[in-house]
Amino acid sequence: MKENPTLELDSPIIDIEVKELLSRGAEAEIWRVNWFGRDAVVKKRVKKGYRHPRLDDNIRKSRIKKEVKLMVLARSAGVPVPIIYDLRLEDKTMIIQYFNGLRVMDAINDGYEVDLKTIGKHIGRLHKAGVTHGDLTTSNILFSPESENFCFIDFSLGEQESSIEDMGVDLHLMREALISVHDNPLELYEEVLEGYREVFNGAEGTIERVKKIESRGRYQ
Template sequence: MADLKLIKRGAEAELYRGEWLGFDAIFKRRVRKAYRNADLDRLIRSTRTSLEAKLLSGAKRIGVPTPVIYSVDLHKTEIVMSYIDGTTLKKLLPDMGDAEINVIFSVVGDCVAKLHRGGIVHGDLTTSNILVINGKIFFIDFGLGEYTESLEARGVDIHLMRRALESSHYQSSRLAYQSFAEAYSKTLGDGAEEVLRRVGEIRRRGRYVDGGRCMVD
């Protein structure tokens, strides 16, 4: 574990690349935040590390591609996982044509439906948290996720993705969401309509959104 190379300083963790028992690995360390109260900081980092490890392997078990976990250290708040040699969807999206967007977001929709069906919400479905490699996608960063089957949590999960699309990729957001919703409904089946209706409702709860807070559709 001698040669760790810092490859990304994210918002809440530092990512190092190195070798773990001969495997090409990512070391994700949640670092202490100087701006936060020390007790609160400790609590947030250890809960999220443990939860993320559980969710990453839980997701894989239900057929959603994620990195393989090699090791978890709650004291160092570190997860060691397999290195995925992919590119973030955030980087690829601006150069994608409509057909490609349709294909990739159908896959995203299918995977998110599988997660939800398996009782997992991701909690931070931005295009930075989806890696693409040869047309296959991997989900990373489950630190804000949870094990839940609640309609509200599923709705919020999708609402946040839609909003992230609109703020970062305004041009393609409509098509992307459409493809997503279609694939999500197809995979999830009966419950999907209810979830997507809730997404609309959550959106209207936002401050000053047209249509008001208490109107239905």
């Protein structure tokens, strides 16, 4: 990481005050900012030097666009996601609401009572709408201990017209993530499934698929 990283934008936003870099992954930088007086996050997809510049531009534009689209679909399905304030394709950037909370993984590890049945319901709502998340680990769900609200983030690997396999992968990732953070993992996964079954008619199909995905993993 650079000593003093800065948020680089081709078309600078005048009314933006950059506060801190929250995360820098292989694909994106996440900055906490003040945007027209609102507590917000800038997610910027970063350049990949190994791709032809024009191709890289197009890929990053289409990925950020896809992420916004999936967030809109998730929200209309009743899944809590950050409010989208702006999409700036030229900068491969979206500006979204800052959610004050911690990652579900950290919340569970810190001993907070996290309502996994509600998480299961949200996943069920998403799948009922045909949408999958694609990277449904407990790092991509935020939790506020004060309000007990959740916020689903990071939809960049999701799908809009998902197959049973896509849905199975979502649940499988959730299950794996729960196993990695807690010493009573299967019970936690069962809580997720309870909520999932309650809202989604196709739940059994997905749950069967998760078993297949897992046995494939075992014998590979």
